[in-house]
Amino acid sequence: MSTLTIFSSVPARAAEAEAVPVATGRPIPAVLGADLEVPVKGGRLVGYANLDYAASAPCLEPVSAAVTAALPAYSSVHRGAGYASQLTTARYEQARHTVRAFVGARPDDAVIFTRNTTDATNLLARCLPAGTTTVVFDTEHHASLLPWEKSVRLAPPAFPGEAVRAADAALAGIDGPKLLVVTAASNVTGELWPIAALAHVAHRHGARILVDAAQLVPHRRLNLTALDLDYVAFSGHKLYAPFGAGVLIGRRDWLADGEPYLKGGGAVRSVGDDTEWHDDPEPRHEAGTPNVLGAIALAAACDALTATGWTALVREEERLIARLRSGLASIEGVRELSLWGDDHPRVGIVSFTVAGYSAREVAEVLSGEYGIGVRDGKFCAHPFVRHLLGEADGGCEDGTASAVRASIGIGSTQEHVDRLVEAVRDLVNR
Numbered sequence: 464m465s466t467l468t469i470f471s472s473v474p475a476r477a478a479e480a481e482a483v484p485v486a487t488g489r490p491i492p493a494v495l496g497a498d499l500e501v502p503v504k505g506g507r508l509v510g511y512a513n514l515d516y517a518a519s520a521p522c523l524e525p526v527s528a529a530v531t532a533a534l535p536a537y538s539s540v541h542r543g544a545g546y547a548s549q550l551t552t553a554r555y556e557q558a559r560h561t562v563r564a565f566v567g568a569r570p571d572d573a574v575i576f577t578r579n580t581t582d583a584t585n586l587l588a589r590c591l592p593a594g595t596t597t598v599v600f601d602t603e604h605h606a607s608l609l610p611w612e613k614s615v616r617l618a619p620p621a622f623p624g625e626a627v628r629a630a631d632a633a634l635a636g637i638d639g640p641k642l643l644v645v646t647a648a649s650n651v652t653g654e655l656w657p658i659a660a661l662a663h664v665a666h667r668h669g670a671r672i673l674v675d676a677a678q679l680v681p682h683r684r685l686n687l688t689a690l691d692l693d694y695v696a697f698s699g700h701k702l703y704a705p706f707g708a709g710v711l712i713g714r715r716d717w718l719a720d721g722e723p724y725l726k727g728g729g730a731v732r733s734v735g736d737d738t739e740w741h742d743d744p745e746p747r748h749e750a751g752t753p754n755v756l757g758a759i760a761l762a763a764a765c766d767a768l769t770a771t772g773w774t775a776l777v778r779e780e781e782r783l784i785a786r787l788r789s790g791l792a793s794i795e796g797v798r799e800l801s802l803w804g805d806d807h808p809r810v811g812i813v814s815f816t817v818a819g820y821s822a823r824e825v826a827e828v829l830s831g832e833y834g835i836g837v838r839d840g841k842f843c844a845h846p847f848v849r850h851l852l853g854e855a856d857g858g859c860e861d862g863t864a865s866a867v868r869a870s871i872g873i874g875s876t877q878e879h880v881d882r883l884v885e886a887v888r889d890l891v892n893r
């Protein structure tokens with residue numbers, strides 16, 4: 464039988480707000496499912512080569528352990544006097560502080576738990592001051608491209624400096640409130656965007672910036688304060704915490720003034736003839752029972768990554784992605800998609816096409832014959848993929864103009880990478 468002794472180790476709220484996880488350089492943690500076996504053609508079982516982390520990453524062991532540890536005392540949050548309820552509430556609120564520290568947010572930034580990145584961008588979209596114009600590049604994932612009522616769309620820039628110049632020009636031409644939305648690392652090419660320079664330009668024009676960090680935070684450290692970002696959004700399931708939570712972090716004022724995202728219990732101070740809503744963004748936008756285990760999982764992932772230290776994580780990822788890219792580049796007919804060229808820094812994501820095969824055919828062969836999981840399609844970034852493939856590929860509507868995406872992270876191995884390269888080589892040589 465479990466006992467509830469952990470409560471005494473939950474620090475007081477004020478102390479928690481200051482708490483920053485210390486990088487101790489622990490070994491890279493394991494992921495669940497590393498020994499998963501899957502059937503391939505002929506009925507054989509082979510070890511699964513999961514190369515689809517950019518869609519959803521596997522669960523880190525410390526994340527699963529944190530959820531398992533929280534379950535025996537699982538109870539309601541923010542409404543129970545019982546000990547288990549207080550403990551679960553403390554864990555939920557501690558998760559907020561952990562996530563805040565993970566992205567280096569300002570002490571007074573709001574940290575609102577959502578379902579995922581899409582939910583977070585939509586929440587911010589609902590809270591924009593009336594008449595806000597959003598500036599967004601056509602390279603964005605649909606989660607950051609579509610939620611805006613009034614937006615100016617910018618063509619994919621030919622080089623990073625062009626992105627800054629185009630944002631500068633667009634923002635200069637807009638009156639009233641404005642928001643620049645940009646993804647930190649592309650889910651199609653993995654390429655890193657110049658978010659510090661874009662934040663600078665946004666602020667020079669009195670605009671704010673939202674950074675979609677869904678593909679960045681699993682791979683690189685992000686410091687919201689140092690980069691001077693106004694809002695950041697990301698998802699737990701891409702950060703080794705697949706328990707259904709995401710987060711929106713950033714300046715309180717727009718979120719405090721915005722219409723409550725969900726209307727119901729928890730978001731209100733009192734209901735009588737008039738309804739008095741909470742001014743604090745967290746309760747205001749988290750009505751109903753929140754996803755407590757999702758938040759605990761997300762925080763556990765943040766802690767695990769911080770404790771491991773980014774140097775070790777980035778070094779291993781860069782070694783594997785370089786091997787994957789050079790292996791694919793050595794195969795005739797394989798073309799890697801890239802906006803800013805081979806040498807531009809990127810996270811562990813590679814999208815490519817194989818001459819003579821549709822992306823779906825390649826993905827099916829990789830899965831059915833080699834036990835490799837990749838993504839094929841347009842990756843919820845239709846305008847960008849259309850741009851990268853060019854008109855010669857027939858546009859996005861013909862069912863063939865798609866790409867294959869391989870993506871890696873913690874738990875990816877050299878054998879997985881080599882298996883993919885050799886499988887594509889075999890396919891091309893058939």
Ligand SMILES: Cc1ncc(COP(=O)(O)O)c(C=O)c1O
Pocket residue numbers: 517518579580581582604606607646648649650675677678698700709843
């Ligand atoms: C860059 C980027 N932004 C947003 C999203 C949306 O994430 P979610 O499906 O968790 O809302 C994704 C998912 O692929 C993504 O890659």
